Amino acid sequence: MVKRDINQDQGDSARAPHRAPFAERDIRVTGRAQLKPLPLRNDELNEAKRLELYRLLVEIRDCEQRAYDLFLQGLVKGTSHLSLGQEAVAAGFAGAMEKGDLSFCTYRGHAHTLARGVPMEKVLGELMQRDNGLMRGKGGSMHLTSVDHGVMGSYAIIGAHLPIACGAAWRAQYKGQKDVSVCFFGDGTTNIGAFHEALNFAVVWKLPVVFVCENNLYMEYTPIGEVTAVQHPAADRASAYGLERIVIDGNDADAVFRAAHAAFDKARAGGGPSLIECMTYRYSGHSRADPAKYRPAGELEDWQKRDPIQLYRSRLLAAGIGEAALKAIEQDSKRKVDAATEACKAAPPSPAEILTTDVYADGGWAWRN
Amino acid sequence: MVKRDINQDQGDSARAPHRAPFAERDIRVTGRAQLKPLPLRNDELNEAKRLELYRLLVEIRDCEQRAYDLFLQGLVKGTSHLSLGQEAVAAGFAGAMEKGDLSFCTYRGHAHTLARGVPMEKVLGELMQRDNGLMRGKGGSMHLTSVDHGVMGSYAIIGAHLPIACGAAWRAQYKGQKDVSVCFFGDGTTNIGAFHEALNFAVVWKLPVVFVCENNLYMEYTPIGEVTAVQHPAADRASAYGLERIVIDGNDADAVFRAAHAAFDKARAGGGPSLIECMTYRYSGHSRADPAKYRPAGELEDWQKRDPIQLYRSRLLAAGIGEAALKAIEQDSKRKVDAATEACKAAPPSPAEILTTDVYADGGWAWRN
Amino acid sequence: MAELTYRDAVARGIAQEMSRDPDVVFLGEDVAKAGGVFKATVGLLEQFGPQRVRDTPISEQAILGAAMGAAMTGLKPIAEIMFSDFLAVCFDYIANEIPKSRYMSNGQVKCPLVIRTGNGAGSRFGAQHSQSVENWAMMIPGLKVVAPSTPRDVIGLMAAAVRDPDPVIFFEHKSLYAAKGDVPDGEIVDHLGTAKIVRPGKDATVLALALMVPRALAAAETLAKEHAIDVEVIDVRSLVPLDLATILGSVARTHRLFTVEENPRLCGWGAELASIAADEAFYDLDGPVVRITTPHIPLPAADNLEDLALPNALRIVDKIRRSLNA
Amino acid sequence: MAELTYRDAVARGIAQEMSRDPDVVFLGEDVAKAGGVFKATVGLLEQFGPQRVRDTPISEQAILGAAMGAAMTGLKPIAEIMFSDFLAVCFDYIANEIPKSRYMSNGQVKCPLVIRTGNGAGSRFGAQHSQSVENWAMMIPGLKVVAPSTPRDVIGLMAAAVRDPDPVIFFEHKSLYAAKGDVPDGEIVDHLGTAKIVRPGKDATVLALALMVPRALAAAETLAKEHAIDVEVIDVRSLVPLDLATILGSVARTHRLFTVEENPRLCGWGAELASIAADEAFYDLDGPVVRITTPHIPLPAADNLEDLALPNALRIVDKIRRSLNA
């Protein structure tokens, strides 16, 4: 019973009309028709998967919030770019990925990294630039990488990783491996040259790569609509590469999961790339330096009313999942974040000797004899 | 009487079905509907203009053919990229341009340079790398530039000049000047990042720039269809920038002229950029090094049956323009080419002292005191 | 005379030139409404309006291409590339288009523009947002290259760059934006191609640029106080044109040369200056020419590691002391 | 042993490695069906099939990005960038992505790939197709950089590059493609980071690379015959890693150093090598370190002008003779 209900309300949520403030940037879920030829198997979005998605949502939220708090305490150094408000994209995609699938992220990559199973301590440690960090402080928050978890890097030059994801997908195609490369990027990224080259390349070579545009309405401080020739910066360009136009509600973890799943199935079946535009919103400023004063009054609050976590929580409750199960996830998440924080605070800074390690494959940096 | 006839058969030619060999790459003239809101004034394609277009076609053909002959004689040095077969694009656009309008060309730019009125001697001199060349041999055939004629440079890095043309158009917009910047490039160029950035930028800033894709079916040696996600590499991307899809018969000088004229009118009226894809074919190889063996048998011959000069000649005769007028143009052209050739052969090589001139605005190259 | 930050000097320098010449226009990402991600261009939009101060898409090739096209046809654009690391995504314009068009056209095409960009380390941003890349520009024939170290020089060199008929790459050091300095009232116009002896000395010549200038000066004080070594510190300021009269003149007096640079080791501007000295001032030199550089590694994000990577006063003191005593 | 052109050596080198290792794949513009615009990769498509030898769109960023992603995940791609000048349109991959990923990830990410590219002048192609840009790669930490001067070295260094676990930029000189040389039969595998003394001598050390090697050798003959000057010529071959043992060892014997490079004057590899010598070999040196370079100008198209721009045997002889006799 529960299962059927759950599957029903996915459709409902995808059809739910958006509130007035969003009317102008209307989230048109035109991708649905296209999802039909590859329907979800009934067992995909079952209770266990849903609880997993909820856990991802909550853990990402808590960890990002903690990163923000630590920044206020002066413990996160350098810059950092949070995904508060955008958790459903990370959760939905990671939830649909299989072990061996590869993620390519941007500087706004904590969420995607966590979602693939990288421990919070590793992520927070890197943000705090400690020796226990994912890259021992050498990369910093913008370059989170965990090859063991399929997180093939976070890239801080806009657009650079789209072609790189193509390359990983080419390897899968060449070797007959079944993994999919998933590449996350923002709305602003659609206006840079590498976006265009990667999309065309991926289609011509029919690569198993999925391009995911998280449209949070802004580049750094400039509204995307002011610098883009079309309304939907990614989806309205899909036809330029012979791809289908897909825009989904990026605050709805189920909608994201389903779109991801369909795209992955297509990729694994040799059907080539997909481009998915997820409408979402970031609650904080672009980076830790940004108070986000450029946002019109009320915009944040309106989006918060469609908070991905609250939205998903209500849905699970309505679907008959007990409050206790959700509470357990929430408490567990808090414990994890606290434990990770303490571990990071106790961790030493990176030792001086790693300054010059791993420039080359021999482990060192010698450019001369 | 003659005038009316002439205007009539333009429509006919645009509608003429293409012969079987082209069926696969069908030239669909879908731009015509869109041209309607800006109809040609009756006096635009009058007899004088048509004779001018014919003169341009013939002179470009003769000059390019001569360049080829001189290459065979070892007198053209370096590389060179001919427009034999593509003359109607250059003639049609230049014929529609006004003094002050600006051309931005590629390495395949002899035709566009000649079409703006640059003397043959200057062009051939540069190809022969003599002191009488347009840039005294310093630029070479790939960089023909004549600021006095509005030829703002020929660019040899694929795609680089699209953003540059935007900049020139931005100046016109900012200063309230009425000139249009026209940017010519090939089909292969549509897959490079700068294409994408320029198109989006031009539309967002509503710049008076016209992008002209000369689709000659090949990049250097690779058929464009093998490396492009859509059939019409430029036109099928227009919608990604909110632009109308325009594909025209690039071997029909009248069709080119009309499309150019409409786009220029739109640009001058503040309506922003256009993107026009002209279907055409190059008779020779990509560059002087290329025997073009990769072409399927018969393809060249089929296109030659729709030779832009023969096509236009027949049309003018049918429209009542006398054979004598055409012959006069043809003979005059031969005389010009011969005179230019002789002048170039007699011209000295560039003197050593210009090796280091004009690196900086002071005329010299001093990077130190 | 007023105290000003390096950051505010950028806006003042640009404003000075935009007020003077209506052909000066300014474009970049987030530069107009938001005043720039480093807040270095706050107020320009309000003062000069949206036709002259323009936000762009994230399209660095379009930014530099548009600046070039505008410069060729009569404007004097200032283009911002937010971080100098991003010069790599529009490097064709830096290397092949902007610097070569005048030469290739035999003098027909001009390109009077300024590309200003946030350069250098110290912000713990990691390997793709911290590089010092003056050498990327210096190595390209046809460009001019400056890197001011004080608020006053920011204004004066910005004015000189905007008025210059050639393309100028203007490196602002991110770690200097908050630095303060006295700036005279009224118009300030400096000269490209002039180095400044910022501390006279007799025992060795120390060449530095941008953030390395205050560090070299601090090192000089320590060397003087603690080691009785009196070095001359020169703020090179302009890599192209290069003021070799001042630099080689100093070496002729001190007989020793040290360069202090943030470029990673290989092919930095220090290599160029050192090798010029090794040729033209060989017989003036009493000892090795020593380059003090960032090691040849990508930059780490962690603060302690980043601090270790860059030349600092301690390392400069140490290197110079050992070399002079050797 | 067979006589082979430098051009054919490229295809043979690639074929040798593709035969050995199925993870070696090759991509670029017009490289497969057409065999490359320089005809340096003719036959590879036929031999290894369309899955391993692939034509790409004109999308240099996609080419290098795809090579990088493939390298990160298990392939060993060879990517062609047709002319080295075009490295500017994909420079982000050269400067920020490929060389930094291993370091930033603290060793997690590997990037074993080869980027081969047609470098250098002599074809009268003008300023955007003739540059010698080894220094663009040498200045970036994390890359390895080689530039062979003979057919044999093409094969051996290509093998070494493909087998190397780090990214290697492989500069082929366009003006050497037609050059012939003896090549042994069978597998040839060389070592990165090894310079070669191609002519022993005692009066001065001359460092050269690629096309400059035969010119330096020709100059050496003239110097010996006409001026009784006996110079040692070293083919540097590998800029990173750099064989300073060989180079500085030679300087210690000859006491003079000349570099002959095609890079334009400022911040070329010659500057790096000269400044290393001016530091580490200062007390070995009996006279100035002299760089013989292309002047700091964009390259002209006209044959006589282009010939004037590049260092040639005459200029090398003249410079060395004057400097040694000074």
Ligand SMILES: Cc1ncc(C[n+]2csc(CCOP(=O)(O)OP(=O)(O)O)c2C)c(N)n1
């Ligand atoms: C090539 C390049 N240009 C500019 C930047 C600076 N920058 C960093 S993030 C950003 C905005 C990106 O916007 P979007 O793609 O929408 O991603 P979001 O930050 O909203 O997730 C910009 C301009 C950069 N990192 N790289």
Ligand SMILES: Cc1ncc(C[n+]2csc(CCOP(=O)(O)OP(=O)(O)O)c2C)c(N)n1
């Ligand atoms: C960035 C860059 N990549 C590659 C080249 C080499 N190249 C020169 S012309 C050409 C083909 C261009 O094809 P297209 O745009 O169709 O123009 P056409 O030559 O057919 O007129 C290529 C790949 C180049 N000049 N610049």
Ligand SMILES: [Mg+2]
């Ligand atoms: Mg965004």
Ligand SMILES: [Mg+2]
């Ligand atoms: Mg073409």
